[in-house]
Amino acid sequence: xxxxxxxxxxxxxxxxxxxxxxxxxxxxxxxxxxxxxxxxxxxxxxxxxxxxxxxxxxxxxxxxxxxxxxxxxxxxxxxxxxxxxxxxxxxxxxxxxxxxxxxxxxxxxxxxxxxxxxxxxxxxxxxxxxxxxxxxxxxxxxxxxxxxxxxxxxxxxxxxxxxxxxxxxxxxxxxxxxxxxxxxxxxxxxxxxxxxxxxxxxxxx
Amino acid sequence: xxxxxxxxxxxxxxxxxxxxxxxxxxxxxxxxxxxxxxxxxxxxxxxxxxxxxxxxxxxxxxxxxxxxxxxxxxxxxxxxxxxxxxxxxxxxxxxxxxxxxxxxxxxxxxxxxxxxxxxxxxxxxxxxxxxxxxxxxxxxxxxxxxxxxxxxxxxxxxxxxxxxxxxxxxxxxxxxxxxxxxxxxxxxxxxxxxxxxxxxxxxxx
DNA sequence: GTCTATACATCGATAGAC
DNA sequence: GTCTATCGATGTATAGAC
Numbered sequence: 207x208x209x210x211x212x213x214x215x216x217x218x219x220x221x222x223x224x225x226x227x228x229x230x231x232x233x234x235x236x237x238x239x240x241x242x243x244x245x246x247x248x249x250x251x252x253x254x255x256x257x258x259x260x261x262x263x264x265x266x267x268x269x270x271x272x273x274x275x276x277x278x279x280x281x282x283x284x285x286x287x288x289x290x291x292x293x294x295x296x297x298x299x300x301x302x303x304x305x306x307x308x309x310x311x312x313x314x315x316x317x318x319x320x321x322x323x324x325x326x327x328x329x330x331x332x333x334x335x336x337x338x339x340x341x342x343x344x345x346x347x348x349x350x351x352x353x354x355x356x357x358x359x360x361x362x363x364x365x366x367x368x369x370x371x372x373x374x375x376x377x378x379x380x381x382x383x384x385x386x387x388x389x390x391x392x393x394x395x396x397x398x399x400x401x402x403x404x405x406x407x408x409x410x411x
Numbered sequence: 412x413x414x415x416x417x418x419x420x421x422x423x424x425x426x427x428x429x430x431x432x433x434x435x436x437x438x439x440x441x442x443x444x445x446x447x448x449x450x451x452x453x454x455x456x457x458x459x460x461x462x463x464x465x466x467x468x469x470x471x472x473x474x475x476x477x478x479x480x481x482x483x484x485x486x487x488x489x490x491x492x493x494x495x496x497x498x499x500x501x502x503x504x505x506x507x508x509x510x511x512x513x514x515x516x517x518x519x520x521x522x523x524x525x526x527x528x529x530x531x532x533x534x535x536x537x538x539x540x541x542x543x544x545x546x547x548x549x550x551x552x553x554x555x556x557x558x559x560x561x562x563x564x565x566x567x568x569x570x571x572x573x574x575x576x577x578x579x580x581x582x583x584x585x586x587x588x589x590x591x592x593x594x595x596x597x598x599x600x601x602x603x604x605x606x607x608x609x610x611x612x613x614x615x616x
Numbered sequence: 617g618t619c620t621a622t623a624c625a626t627c628g629a630t631a632g633a634c
Numbered sequence: 635g636t637c638t639a640t641c642g643a644t645g646t647a648t649a650g651a652c
Contacts, residue, residue: 217618237530253620325439328444328445372578383527461636627642
């Protein structure tokens with residue numbers, strides 16, 4: 207009778223996931239071009255052919271990791287259809303929800319941020335602008351809503367959107383470079399307080 | 412008698428500068444790790460030994476480029492000692508001055524931004540935090556000044572600083588990804604109007 | 617599906633002539 | 635100071651056995 211297969215050659219169902227996690231961590235820490243497939247497979251505890259079996263190439267790994275992580279983000283953004291609530295409340299909820307998601311996917315977001323605002327690093331093409339615009343357009347529509355309703359002062363729509371987006375961005379950027387001292391939901395909330403006081407017609411509190 | 416030296420071997424005083432410009436452009440567009448010395452020397456129109464003669468290594472090129480560009484920035488930051496003028500005016504002038512500098516050194520700033528917020532790309536160590544803190548601390552001190560004088564509402568100093576810094580950062584980030592549609596001095600000015608209305612005790616205008 | 621071993625290109629950096 | 639030629643290391647990817 208045949209003996210059970212020896213350990214080194216048995217299929218490893220978790221190998222693919224370990225590879226993805228290792229790749230995200232290394233792409234995030236060192237960048238796409240500076241990360242070698244040798245490092246990825248060593249960290250995942252597999253050999254190179256395993257990587258090339260599960261993914262077509264190093265570029266394939268990158269795109270798979272990025273697209274997988276963006277799914278939840280895109281679902282969240284699609285859920286922000288305007289309601290009857292005050293515009294500042296809706297803006298606040300949108301910013302805080304995306305901030306929560308950002309915290310959970312910190313590594314992936316850092317990778318996204320660096321390739322979106324920075325050099326391409328030889329990484330394969332990905333439609334970063336489409337992802338970014340999802341957030342920008344959501345905020346812009348809510349700002350417009352607040353102006354049309356008279357909740358916000360009549361002013362420069364773009365500047366108003368930039369002010370809100372700036373509060374969100376600076377919170378995430380602070381957390382990327384100072385994870386030991388995060389802004390947190392509360393810090394972002396207080397920053398948004400300032401922005402909304404600048405936007406609203408009645409500058410109460 | 413000796414004949415004049417043949418063209419291919421004569422010293423080229425401009426070679427060093429062409430190399431630096433090519434390196435900054437390529438590091439900016441492709442990232443440090445993804446840029447090869449072959450590409451740099453080809454774009455500069457020289458051969459590899461010329462690069463290694465003027466700079467010790469690829470890392471030396473990177474540090475030279477970054478440090479040269481930071482000189483003017485550090486001088487500017489050192490010039491922002493608080494005056495008797497209103498705090499919001501001083502904050503506005505600081506933000507706009509750094510924004511002007513940012514526009515002039517766009518490529519270098521993009522490189523800085525990508526390595527500061529993103530992965531290290533195998534690039535040699537540089538004290539990015541020190542440079543960044545120059546701006547943060549300058550803004551924080553002016554916010555503090557405004558609070559102590561009663562020009563700004565008494566509130567969360569960190570959130571107030573983040574709001575101002577966020578307006579500056581989002582303007583520069585917009586220009587990096589949408590250079591065809593820059594925020595401009597005027598756009599940043601209008602965004603700061605909103606922030607200051609949120610900060611000031613008298614919410615006039 | 618996973619292994620060992622390797623093909624083949626490109627990398628950063630340098631030797632030595634001029 | 636600049637050249638040609640090349641070194642050794644490392645890169646991505648794959649062939650072929652099991």
